[in-house]
Amino acid sequence: MCGIYGSTIKYSDEVICEKLARVDFRGPDFSGFKQLDGLTLGHNRLSIIDLDPRSNQPFGYLHLQIVFNGEIYNYLEVRKELKQQGYQFRTGSDTEVICVAYLAYGANCVQHFNGMFAFVIYDSVKKELFGARDRLGKKPFYYSHSGQSFEFASQPGQLSIGRKLTIDETAIHEYLVWNNIPEPRSIYLEVKKLPAGHRFTFDLFSGKLNISKYWDLDYNCENKFTGSYQTAREELSSLLTDAVKIRMFADVPLGVFLSGGIDSSLITALAVQQVENVKTFSVKFNENGFDESVYAEKVAKHLGTHHHTITCDYHEGIDLIENLSRYYDEPFADASAIPSLLLSKHTRKHVTVALSGDAGDEAFLGYHRYKWINNVQLLFGLPLPVRKAIASLVALSPKYRHKLIAMGISMPTITALYVKIFGGMENSWVLNNDTDLANEMMYILNNRLKPLLERVSDFDIKTYLNGDINTKVDRASMAFSLESRSPLMDYRIIEFSRTLPTDFKFYKGNQKRILKDLLFEHVPAHFFDRPKAGFTMPFQHWFRKELKTYVQDNLSERELHNIPGINIPRTREIIEEHLSGRWNRYPQIWKLLVLAQWLKGQKKTAQTPSGILG
Secondary structure, eight states, X not given: OEEEEEESSOBOHHHHHHHHHTTGGGOBSEEEEEEETTEEEEEEEOOOSOOSGGGOSSEEETTEXXXXXXXXXXXXXXXXXXXXXXXXXXXXXXXXHHHHHHHHHGGGGGGGOOEEXXXXXXXXXXXXXXXXXXXXXXXXOEEEEETTEEEEESSHHHHHTTSOOOBOHHHHHHHHHHSXXXXXXXXXXXXXXXXXXXXXXXETTTOOEEEEEOOOOOTTOOSOOOSOHHHHHHHHHHHHHHHHHHTTOOSSOEEEEOOSSHHHHHHHHHHHHHSSSOEEEEEEESSTTOOOHHHHHHHHHHHTOEEEEEEEOHHHHHHHHHTHHHHHOSOOOOTTHHHHHHHHHHHTTTOSEEEOOTTHHHHHTOSHHHHHHHHTTTGGGSOHHHXXXXXXXXXXXXXXXXXXXXXXXXXXXXXHHHHHXXXXXXXXXXXXXXXXXXXXXHHHHTOTTSOHHHHHHHHHXXXXXXXXXXXXXXXXXXXXXXXXXXXXXXXXXXXXXXXSOHHHHEETTEETHHHHHHHTTTSOGGGGOSOOOOOOOTHHHHTXXXXXXXXXXXXXXXXXXXXXTBOHHHHHHHHHHHHTTSSOOHHHHHHHHHHHHHHHHHHHTOOOGXXXXX
8 A cells, every 4th residue: 555656747856755745644664766768656655565675666577667556465366377477576565466467468467456456567668658446446546648748646636746737616516516526537627537447558659548448347237146045145255255364464463444333343253263363443422323332342342353442522523624635635525534534543553454344335235325215216106297296295394304305206217316315415505516427427327227226336336435435445544554455345246246136135125135144144133233324423513512613714705705616695504504503514514614625725835837847
């Protein structure tokens, strides 16, 4: 887990060092760069496998140079295959395995890797860059391409140093609706994200950039699972056991994030089978309704882990809020980023690698919204005029929740409703409520070859998991030089989940059915007889009490005029509705606070192209 950088633009050594220092938290163990053939390659290393300096990067193998962020979990298996073909190795690193696999398989080397990765290889014979991002987008990759210049990095802030970039107001608009900036767009017009499951080549002579997709979900579900439920359980158990096993290999201390929910408890149970004295970590809040730590402690005690509970109050929360822009580098409004940062900060005091339960909800139908959208299908069988008449009656209720329901059942189609839920039902404060993302990804939701629940699951894997969850976890963990690994995000498990009949995952209201049944082989089922809880912050309370002045100061009318794309009078109404206690508007307030902070930071650190050498 590291930070990568490269450029064909000629910068001074001081500027290159500044670009690397911008993300020194991603790799505190070694930082260096190399220049050859008009190309600069830089790297910040967090040492996980083969701690010897021989594996520092940029790393050379014959005529190849590589910078690599991530882990190849099956590298020992790939290495064995390559040795059988006659290739030689001088280190024990997965970095070297990528280089040798590239020599053996060319661009198809990525098909041999099971891992999370963003890497670039410079082939000095071809005078070509080859790079790729992992299938599900665990690791970030930002790039800028103009004419014959090409620059890439792990975070966009690196690319803003030494040159003048333009804020993309369309990206700000997408952020206001979706809480993040969906790929391939970034906060800067000149910078793009390499989409998940894509690879590229860049020719240093011609300046030509070719991007291609090497992996995607099976939207037609051609490989449907035809076995019994018991057989599916056995196959998934085998896959999960191996996914956990290969993610527990490290030359540094390792632990598990344990929230006490289904996914993290299952990962912990499987980890305990692999090694003794597993360390587990959870976070708690003192506010009523936000402390789930008791459930994690109960699971930890049953499984015999060495458990750590981390307490968060608003004082530490404020500190993390103030530094959010430094770590996330572009506007990002998932409020659970704060407890994620907190959890990572304190977990890093004990371990360098932590396993998580991410992707269980998306792949196995665990979110509340899946149950809701499934229940509302019957209502959408009624003609639109009938639904609108029903909505007009429901809207008469003074309750905000009922007004949202009225908006929902007035939508033309159920897939349009799901997009609206995904982006926020009540966004009258945003000047333009439409998004490009909805148009780009609607083909997934409109795929009639799959049941509705499978379509929304596919949609969330490609959008929410990629753009929100992965961004949140990568930045939060890397902020404190902690590597996060997600066994449920193993592409084999994601692919297997897409083949399963819906009722293996969602049966008579029982969500994540197959994961629960696997978990209950290790932990009593009655431990989980409670409503599903999200990883949330008590911002609803803090914004009305401890942080009320903070909100008023940072979102005054004067400050709101600095934020593009919002209806200021309506935004002020929404803020007042929350502060007065009438309605819960904390998601909108948090979104505005994050954006206002980021925009202020841009004004303070405005750069000019003076770092570019002639």
